[in-house]
């Protein structure tokens with residue numbers, strides 16, 4: 257049997273155009289060089305493909321929605337490989353309304369799962385720009401973060417159990433839905449964030465939260481990132497854990513967003529330099545969230561923490577506010593080439609990091625433009641540096657150096673250089689240097705213990 261002759265009828269993608277969509281990634285920088293693309297319909301078919309790959313000396317690259325940003329599926333041509341797309345395995349196997357859990361196949365798209373559990377009065381609290389394409393398997397394998405991590409944690413915090421096809425083709429059924437399980441090592445945690453290097457996640461048991469009965473969203477102008485953090489603190493002190501998202505946006509990002517998305521409605525931009533998009537949600541029907549929020553906002557305005565602001569008056573306006581954030585991303589893309597970081601620093605370090613990052617970038621290359629932007633509520637900053645007054649030809653060759661210097665800065669603040677997008681191939685060597693010898697040695701031992709022939713997504717996360 258060859259790579260082009262996988263087990264099971266109708267599994268291979270044979271149409272050349274269709275194949276191409278699996279092989280090109282969201283960034284356009286990490287094409288996948290594979291001999292064939294398989295689309296299994298069941299865990300048994302996944303296991304059969306993995307066994308087939310083992311028997312034929314082929315590597316296996318799992319793929320979900322192909323929205324990853326770090327070259328997780330971008331295997332090179334040097335190693336013969338097959339891609340295994342989970343996009344046919346979308347079934348929701350079970351929703352347990354008593355235990356508030358769901359068991360779902362890995363290829364289910366996040367937005368579809370959110371809609372299905374909403375019908376039963378529940379929510380999956382993960383929220384990210386790619387939720388219309390990213391799959392549960394991909395979100396687990398990258399341990400995705402997103403906008404509500406400050407309240408609900410990252411993907412890891414939702415995973416109760418997993419079903420995984422191991423590199424030797426065995427199926428590990430760890431699909432437990434209990435909240436407490438101390439039966440030995442917590443193996444599922446290795447596969448969360450494993451980026452397909454240890455096995456193929458075929459299904460997951462996830463924790464659900466009660467659906468939100470009330471959601472309020474505010475667009476607020478603040479003096480500085482430090483003021484944004486004081487504001488977050490004050491609102492949490494006043495309102496408790498109803499703060500579910502807190503995004504920081506520098507004025508320049510809004511201007512770029514307005515240029516990229518004509519007709520964008522930005523309230524009260526004035527001459528303010530920094531803005532916070534903050535969302536509050538409660539699953540309680542009877543608690544007066546809006547009233548409490550208006551009181552709290554009155555207090556923070558009196559304290560001078562908010563310079564100007566608008567509370568969304570309707571669902572349509574709430575969506576308009578979130579469109580501003582999406583537009584900033586579009587504006588950043590239009591302002592390429594750029595250095596974009598996925599760093600996290602401890603919350604209290606965010607203002608210092610932003611100041612120092614801007615100064616460092618300017619020192620390395622005078623004339624650049626920097627953008628402070630990100631999930632400030634959990635310390636995850638997608639700080640970016642753009643060429644500004646420099647030529648593309650002068651800026652582009654400096655991108656890697658500027659990026660490395662800024663990532664080192666995040667590390668000196670006690671941070672991480674891979675906050676939520678994963679390691680993939682793009683960040684692999686930088687992570688090896690950042691974590692140090694002991695931690696990296698443990699990574700390699702884990703990889704060898706589970707995948708001794710380095711067959712699962714070789715080259716991602718660790719280089720063996």
Ligand SMILES: Cc1cc2nc3c(=O)[nH]c(=O)nc-3n(C[C@H](O)[C@H](O)[C@H](O)COP(=O)(O)OP(=O)(O)OC[C@H]3O[C@@H](n4cnc5c(N)ncnc54)[C@H](O)[C@@H]3O)c2cc1C
Pocket residue numbers: 282317318319320321322323324325327328329342362383384385386389390391392393394395396397398399400401402403450451452453455456457458676677678680713716
């Ligand atoms: C517009 C946009 C906005 C984004 N916003 C965010 C954000 O706010 N927060 C965030 O964290 N990320 C964000 N991302 C990144 C991306 O959406 C996430 O990394 C997501 O989790 C990837 O899911 P996927 O299904 O597309 O996985 P893929 O891109 O297909 O794969 C990602 C990695 O996981 C592995 N993998 C996929 N499925 C499986 C499986 N079943 N078993 C084993 N390994 C598997 C792949 O081999 C690869 O290494 C964004 C991306 C885009 C394009």
